[in-house]
Amino acid sequence: MSAQRVEEAIEAIRASGSRVTVDRRAVVEALDRSGDHQTAEQVAEAVWVHHPDVNLATVYRTLELLEKLEIAFHVHLGHGPSRWHLADDVHHHLVCEGCGRVIEIPDSTFDPLRKRLLDDTGFVIDPHHFSLSGVCGRCAAKAGR
């Protein structure tokens, strides 16, 4: 979708002193194309659409590099494998333990909690890495009856 953020990522790789390879570009493009919440396996599948010869281990290694460069991050949504996204898709996740639905919420929702925890404990939360679990309205209603 955004050629620009792909180019920015590529530039960041180059700037870090790492090499810009066909495989790395393919992973960045796949992340850009396939949107949020993708597992490493799904990222690989998106890569394989255009570059069928990229090895799965290379996808893992590239994701690791991108995370070190703060270009991409992973989140834990419920059980199962990590989910990956580019850095500018910043939002948070509520995962329903009933139906598995994922609700996205804006970062600002965490501001009061963030302030409270900072004041109480000095801890600066970064809620990207983990999701919150619970029960969505629909499943709560179902359970309530």
Add this chain to the structure above:
Amino acid sequence: MSAQRVEEAIEAIRASGSRVTVDRRAVVEALDRSGDHQTAEQVAEAVWVHHPDVNLATVYRTLELLEKLEIAFHVHLGHGPSRWHLADDVHHHLVCEGCGRVIEIPDSTFDPLRKRLLDDTGFVIDPHHFSLSGVCGRCAAKAGR
């Protein structure tokens, strides 16, 4: 520490129609003894102190049973394996991505966020299953310099 909560757990197993076995009692006692944040492997080690013949698979199966009966739960703290605790040790976790330190916070800290999310989205959060990650005061100070 608490013989009482062990007995309550045993009673709940019996009440559910499951059998009360030596192995299951050993797992409950190990959880009770070894406190919070233990991996399945660590629970097994605690079991083996008094019952060296209990199989690791049995520990996993028992933890699964205890979770179904809401006697014990697992949380995801940072990367790595799940951590287990008995149900009445209810509190939440801040995991420092710098030093790995775990800070425990009371459930009530989440009340405003809980209300906000319930009002906005109908979602009832249960922050037990996942921790919050971030950077502790000490590491933040270190990074700030």
Add this chain to the structure above:
DNA sequence: TTCCGTGCAAACAATTTGCAATAGA
């Protein structure tokens, strides 16, 4: 006696790693 629970070993899923071949800068 009747199943449920267990040990054992193998299967599994997600991820990481060692090493030789290859390809960016």
Add this chain to the structure above:
DNA sequence: TCTATTGCAAATTGTTTGCACGGAA
């Protein structure tokens, strides 16, 4: 050229499962 990157296959880690035996109810 020279070293970082890759493919491949095997190792690792955490967890689950199938099956035959043994023990709780």
